[in-house]
Amino acid sequence: xxxxxxxxxxxxxxxxxxxxxxxxxxxxxxxxxxxxxxxxxxxxxxxxxxxxxxxxxxxxxxxxxxxxxxxxxxxxxxxxxxxxxxxxxxxxxxxxxxxxxxxxxxxxxxxxxxxxxxxxxxxxxxxxxxxxxxxxxxxxxxxxxxxxxxxxxxxxx
Numbered sequence: 001x002x003x004x005x006x007x008x009x010x011x012x013x014x015x016x017x018x019x020x021x022x023x024x025x026x027x028x029x030x031x032x033x034x035x036x037x038x039x040x041x042x043x044x045x046x047x048x049x050x051x052x053x054x055x056x057x058x059x060x061x062x063x064x065x066x067x068x069x070x071x072x073x074x075x076x077x078x079x080x081x082x083x084x085x086x087x088x089x090x091x092x093x094x095x096x097x098x099x100x101x102x103x104x105x106x107x108x109x110x111x112x113x114x115x116x117x118x119x120x121x122x123x124x125x126x127x128x129x130x131x132x133x134x135x136x137x138x139x140x141x142x143x144x145x146x147x148x149x150x151x152x153x154x155x156x157x
Contacts, residue, residue: 010111017053018046018110026155030148038143041072043106047113048138049156051123052131058138061122068112075105132157 022028034040048058079102086095117123126134132153139149 010107012111012114014047014050014114014117015107015110017050018043021046021049021156024155027152030152030155034143034145034148034152038145038148040143043068043072043076043109043113044142045139045152046110047117048142049135049152051117052134052138055126055129055131055134057124057126057134058141059122059124060141062117062120062124063141064122065113065116068109068116071105071109071112076102076109079105 022031031040031042031045034045035042044063051058079098083095083098083102086098088095135153135156136149139152140146143149
């Protein structure tokens with residue numbers, strides 16, 4: 001994820017949080033490992049982490065985000081697939097352009113998730129909960145791989 005101008009229309013607290021967390025040592029690599037080996041959606045992982053910071057639980061009901069799902073399947077995933085098909089050396093310029101397009105699509109995806117979460121009545125606020133415990137719980141909604149979840153918690157500390 002690349003830093004973006006704060007005046008962009010898709011700028012929101014989730015985007016700012018995602019940029020900050022993604023930049024932490026080891027986090028980006030671990031998220032991409034989860035994406036590539038477990039099929040995790042990095043943007044949902046970042047949203048789950050942000051919700052934990054907001055003392056809110058991620059639920060299956062909250063994950064019903066049709067606008068985001070459609071955007072992801074029609075824009076993010078195809079752009080990523082095209083980028084992966086490029087040779088890193090021979091197609092470097094094209095690969096770079098596709099990466100920029102993919103990042104722009106991800107930023108729009110975060111905006112859709114933010115709008116969907118903020119307008120959702122299924123948000124479950126958690127009063128007296130350890131943030132690390134809430135992070136574990138939120139990520140566990142996305143994956144049953146507790147080793148991956150535990151490693152993510154360690155990277156965040």
